[in-house]
Amino acid sequence: MLHRFLLTQKAQRDLDGMEPRTRFFIEKKLKQYLSSPDPMQFAVSVVNLPPATHRFRAGDFRIKFFRSGNVFYLTSIERRDKVYR
Numbered sequence: 001m002l003h004r005f006l007l008t009q010k011a012q013r014d015l016d017g018m019e020p021r022t023r024f025f026i027e028k029k030l031k032q033y034l035s036s037p038d039p040m041q042f043a044v045s046v047v048n049l050p051p052a053t054h055r056f057r058a059g060d061f062r063i064k065f066f067r068s069g070n071v072f073y074l075t076s077i078e079r080r081d082k083v084y085r
Helices: 009-016 020-035
Strands: 004-007 054-058 061-068 071-079
Touching (some): 009 020
Parallel strands (some): 004 071
Antiparallel strands (some): 054 061
16 A cells, blocks of 8 residues: 655645754655555554644654545644644
8 A cells, every 4th residue: 555645834844944864864754654554553643733633753853644545644843842832
């Protein structure tokens, strides 16, 4: 099953504002998750952070997303200490 991800405007801004090394690390981690037969095994549910329903972990960063079929819509990518405020 082929999974893919799309970034919202906010997630794209978050990613664009990062250092190239950090951006590369996050993109590599996302590809690792989505190449898995079941990417949801790496996801954790989140509460009260609409529209996101789940998150992935990439080092100190959290990637919030919601899923529709095989498409993962990334809503934001933020450091762990700022994402839940």
